[in-house]
Amino acid sequence: MAQLLGPAEIRGLAAELDVRPTKKLGQNFVHDPNTVRRIVELSGVRPGDAVLEVGPGLGSLTLGLLDAGARVSAVEIDPVLAARLPATVRERAPEGVLTVLERDALKLRAGELPEPPSTLVANLPYNVAVPVVLHLLAELPSLARALVMVQTEVADRMAAAPGGRIYGVPSVKLAWYGKVRKVAAVPRAVFWPVPNVDSALVEFERGAERAGDREAVFAVIDAAFAQRRKTLRAALAGWAGSAERAGAVVRAAGVDPGTRGEQITINEFAKIAESARLRPSV
Incomplete structure (x- = not known):
């Protein structure tokens, strides 16, 4: 069983790496193991599933996914965090199957991954959440399901139905690929540093391939x-x-x-x- 990261471990890793979370990269690390377990449960990930994680950070969610038996491809743009993640997994989930790619998720190509992922699970940087999801859905037709954590305001726009004030480009473009729904709120207190916005989990299920351009x-x-x-x-x-x-x-x-x-x-x-x-x- 993987040893998940708590507040002390998160701060310890950050101090070891001299990591100062930046707003530019949207870095807010989850330090509550119960929240991680809940996200993994809601994601529906099962042993043997090929999972894509974007922005693994210090590894909180990565460890939870590995604990569920997933084979994880983690895409991390920060070179310091990308370099440390394999060691964290060796220490806390030695039997886990992990591939780390130091990449910008917006530029990720299917051929860079070790296998086609079936599920996306991620704590996404709020400023690029929608572009990242749309890019990955277009680039990776194997993605049948996603569970992403985003700013509540973004979650509402992603899942909005026609006729409302918040229905717009994210709502319609995501609907091209399948069904979206907001599934749960995530309290600010489970993050370090504590963000100044609320967060929520959004679930996506891919529908049948559409005809048309x-x-x-x-x-x-x-x-x-x-x-x-x-x-x-x-x-x-x-x-x-x-x-x-x-x-x-x-x-x-x-x-x-x-x-x-x-x-x-x-x-x-x-x-x-x-x-x-x-x-x-x-």
Whole structure:
């Protein structure tokens, strides 16, 4: 059984490495073993699963995943933390199977991993959480499931449904890949240093592969929310070439051109992109 890290161990490792957590890298280390066990349980990870972890830091969650029998590929951008993690695992989970990659997760490629991961489990830096998840879902079709810890405000946006004020680009683009839901709050006290924002766990389950051009659909989404208070006819004018063509394309997709982007689903955005492909001009 792995020996998980508590507050004393976290501070001891940080002192040993002369690590001063930086806001730039979003470094807030989990020091509560019960929280780690809860995250691993909610992730659904089972013995033998290939798991991708982004931002392992000092290794709190890594040890919990290894304790569950997962084979972990840990991607860490900080060279000092990346270099220390294998030793921490040897000391506390000697039977664990770990690969550490010193990489920027936003630039990670599938071929760099030892095997295709089925699950993403991560305490993500708040400032890049959504771009990282979207990049990994696009790059790693093997990812069937994810459980990520993010800022509560970000979690709400990721899981938002159409029609609400917080429904936007993260909500719609994630919906392209599957289902997202906010599953649990995480108290500030379990981190060191204590963040000045609340955190939450977000669960993702990949759906069936969609037909259509993802980049074309995402271009429609970006255009619609760049001016989210405008109707689709107006907001998509630049994308379509004119407000007239935007209105015709949207109408042909079965959507009211007077609707705003925050009111429609990923399926309707996909229909608009397909309508534009079929209607090169009006």
